Amino acid sequence: MAQATKSSGKGLTARDNKEIAFKKYFRDYWQLYILVLPAVVFIAIFAYEPMYGAQIAFRNYTAKAGIWGSEWVGLEHFKRFLTSSNFWPLIRNTVGISLYSLIAGFPAPIILAFMLNELRSSKLRKTIQMITYAPHFISTVAICGLILLFLQRESGLFNLVRMAFGKEGIDFMIEPKYFKTIYVVSGIWQGLGWGTIIYLAALSGVDTQIVEASIIDGASRIQKIWYIDLPSILPTIVILLILNAGSILNVGGDKILLLQNALNMESSDVISTFVYRLGIQNAQFSYTTAIGLFNSVVNFILLTAVNYVAKKLTGSSLW
Amino acid sequence: MATHTQRRTMSDRAFDTVNLILLIIITLIIIYPLYFTVIASFSDPYEVVKGHVLILPKGITFEPYTNVFRNDDIWIGYKNSLINTVITVLYNLIVTIPAAYVMSRKGLKGKGILMAYFVFTMYFGGGLIPYYLLVKGLGLLNTRWALIIPAGFSVYNMIIARTFFQSNMPDELYEAAKIDGSSEFGTFFRIALPLSGAIIAVIGLYVAEGTWNAWFNVLLFITEKKLYTLQYVLRAILIQNQEMNIINTGTMTNTDAIASLMRRKYMAEGMKYSIIFIASLPMLIAYPFVQKYFVKGVMIGALKG
Numbered sequence: 001m002a003q004a005t006k007s008s009g010k011g012l013t014a015r016d017n018k019e020i021a022f023k024k025y026f027r028d029y030w031q032l033y034i035l036v037l038p039a040v041v042f043i044a045i046f047a048y049e050p051m052y053g054a055q056i057a058f059r060n061y062t063a064k065a066g067i068w069g070s071e072w073v074g075l076e077h078f079k080r081f082l083t084s085s086n087f088w089p090l091i092r093n094t095v096g097i098s099l100y101s102l103i104a105g106f107p108a109p110i111i112l113a114f115m116l117n118e119l120r121s122s123k124l125r126k127t128i129q130m131i132t133y134a135p136h137f138i139s140t141v142a143i144c145g146l147i148l149l150f151l152q153r154e155s156g157l158f159n160l161v162r163m164a165f166g167k168e169g170i171d172f173m174i175e176p177k178y179f180k181t182i183y184v185v186s187g188i189w190q191g192l193g194w195g196t197i198i199y200l201a202a203l204s205g206v207d208t209q210i211v212e213a214s215i216i217d218g219a220s221r222i223q224k225i226w227y228i229d230l231p232s233i234l235p236t237i238v239i240l241l242i243l244n245a246g247s248i249l250n251v252g253g254d255k256i257l258l259l260q261n262a263l264n265m266e267s268s269d270v271i272s273t274f275v276y277r278l279g280i281q282n283a284q285f286s287y288t289t290a291i292g293l294f295n296s297v298v299n300f301i302l303l304t305a306v307n308y309v310a311k312k313l314t315g316s317s318l319w
Numbered sequence: 320m321a322t323h324t325q326r327r328t329m330s331d332r333a334f335d336t337v338n339l340i341l342l343i344i345i346t347l348i349i350i351y352p353l354y355f356t357v358i359a360s361f362s363d364p365y366e367v368v369k370g371h372v373l374i375l376p377k378g379i380t381f382e383p384y385t386n387v388f389r390n391d392d393i394w395i396g397y398k399n400s401l402i403n404t405v406i407t408v409l410y411n412l413i414v415t416i417p418a419a420y421v422m423s424r425k426g427l428k429g430k431g432i433l434m435a436y437f438v439f440t441m442y443f444g445g446g447l448i449p450y451y452l453l454v455k456g457l458g459l460l461n462t463r464w465a466l467i468i469p470a471g472f473s474v475y476n477m478i479i480a481r482t483f484f485q486s487n488m489p490d491e492l493y494e495a496a497k498i499d500g501s502s503e504f505g506t507f508f509r510i511a512l513p514l515s516g517a518i519i520a521v522i523g524l525y526v527a528e529g530t531w532n533a534w535f536n537v538l539l540f541i542t543e544k545k546l547y548t549l550q551y552v553l554r555a556i557l558i559q560n561q562e563m564n565i566i567n568t569g570t571m572t573n574t575d576a577i578a579s580l581m582r583r584k585y586m587a588e589g590m591k592y593s594i595i596f597i598a599s600l601p602m603l604i605a606y607p608f609v610q611k612y613f614v615k616g617v618m619i620g621a622l623k624g
Contacts, residue, residue, distance in 0.1 A: 029428075031507075036421040036433070039414050040418075043472065043474070046450075046471075049445075050446065050453055051444065051445040053445055053452060053453060056448075056449070115338055118335070132349050133610050134349075135349065137602040137606045138599045138602065138603075139532035141551075142595045144558060148557065148558060155367070155368040192349065221335075222334065246442065275448070279451070280451060285452065289448045289449060293445075295446070296444060296446060
């Protein structure tokens with residue numbers, strides 16, 4: 001039990017009180033720290049150790065020498081990447097696909113959410129929602145399989161429709177110019193229904209009193225949406241936009257990997273697929289780690305910048 | 320959702336009509352590729368290839384399906400996916416739920432530091448290569464554990480679960496437990512856990528879906544066929560166009576050989592639709608029932624996390 005006086009007999013100082021309080025706290029609550037320990041250890045191993053291991057970006061890493069035995073080369077790999085002939089094409093593809101995705105794909109669920117929100121029958125709304133959720137649950141591999149089937153020159157659904165209109169079938173997957181559209185449109189198809197969830201939830205929080213007042217004032221539905229609903233869910237929209245902006249360079253590596261081939265590569269190779277090819281298949285560990293770090297840092301800067309701008313412009317932000 | 324208690328004006332009615340029509344069109348467009356896949360998988364592959372199958376199946380046949388089921392690789396894939404998913408879900412719940420509970424406790428000292436420790440990893444990471452080297456260094460390559468162990472915890476899921484505990488565990492509950500002399504472990508296991516059925520279901524489903532659909536980790540870490548998961552097998556068939564060598568060819572003459580080759584080509588294509596359908600079926604059946612929970616999870620996590 002806590003002692004009323006210390007051995008020096010002088011009574012408790014503030015520091016003594018703090019120490020006693022801390023010991024008491026720990027005695028009461030140490031079990032909580034045990035409960036969270038597995039997660040802490042997991043993150044230490046699988047999130048922070050790779051950050052430590054990322055230092056091979058500054059070395060010429062070989063498995064034999066290990067991390068510490070590999071010679072330090074500073075920014076050499078970064079310089080190599082920034083001056084390589086791959087750099088601009090990769091950035092162009094990565095940012096291009098990302099922005100295209102953002103501009104075409106970000107507003108779509110918002111618009112659909114507004115449309116669903118205006119439905120009078122909640123049963124109809126829930127039915128439509130359930131149907132539009134379906135593509136979200138299909139695996140990336142299956143979706144890419146479908147894309148390849150539908151775009152086949154002779155028998156793909158898409159080309160059958162083209163041929164019905166007298167046009168010739170195109171092998172879409174081998175033409176670089178179609179890649180971005182294929183990627184973005186299929187992404188919208190898969191994510192549209194699911195994306196409405198957050199916005200519909202936010203829309204349910206719109207103040208009904210203001211809405212009713214606006215109806216009395218004679219507002220049309222479109223006016224209601226534009227002047228009441230939209231500003232109401234703007235914080236949600238902004239936060240999701242910031243999150244999207246912060247991963248601009250992370251463009252869907254695994255879906256692109258499934259869809260890319262030697263012929264559309266000039267349009268489909270992005271930073272993450274390049275890193276995979278050179279790093280895993282070609283074992284250029286240090287070089288590709290540097291690229292990965294570059295990727296992470298740029299994303300982080302972008303995230304902070306967009307967050308700052310959003311805060312200044314709209315008042316809502318991630319932090 | 321807006322409630323319109325007033326009379327609808329003309330412009331309101333026009334809006335509603337257009338809105339409804341557009342919504343129906345959008346829904347049909349979204350559902351058609353899936354619908355087509357189903358009817359194509361039951362149709363004669365020749366008819367599918369020739370474009371005769373658009374609204375209804377033609378030449379109904381189960382041959383693609385029987386061929387799929389004769390493929391050993393697919394069965395191996397199914398088995399591995401199932402085993403990995405069950406283990407990963409349990410593993411994940413054991414790590415995530417207690418952590419989320421702890422992070423939801425108000426008076427926790429060091430909570431800010433812990434939270435920063437976790438959240439930072441959502442925005443910054445070491446990258447693919449160090450991660451690969453780590454798993455390799457742990458000796459997990461070409462084992463089932465390479466797919467399971469690194470997948471044990473996601474900060475995002477923890478935040479969703481934390482929000483659940485914050486909303487559903489009132490302070491009075493903790494006080495009452497303390498008065499009853501319950502230890503912290505006791506409070507967690509005997510009070511919090513029984514109350515967290517919903518969040519266990521949500522996180523479990525999220526992890527199950529993620530594990531079932533994963534293929535890239537197999538590409539990274541596994542080269543032994545007996546460990547392939549379903550999605551990885553699918554990739555080989557659907558995307559890399561590997562032949563499925565179970566189609567019977569029997570004895571043939573020259574014209575027979577050509578015809579059988581064409582038949583194999585058509586059959587291979589028809590089978591792809593069947594495979595996609597079979598692989599997606601568990602999710603497509605389950606999702607109407609579980610989507611309620613998924614939606615809840617998204618809402619809890621996004622709006623409050």
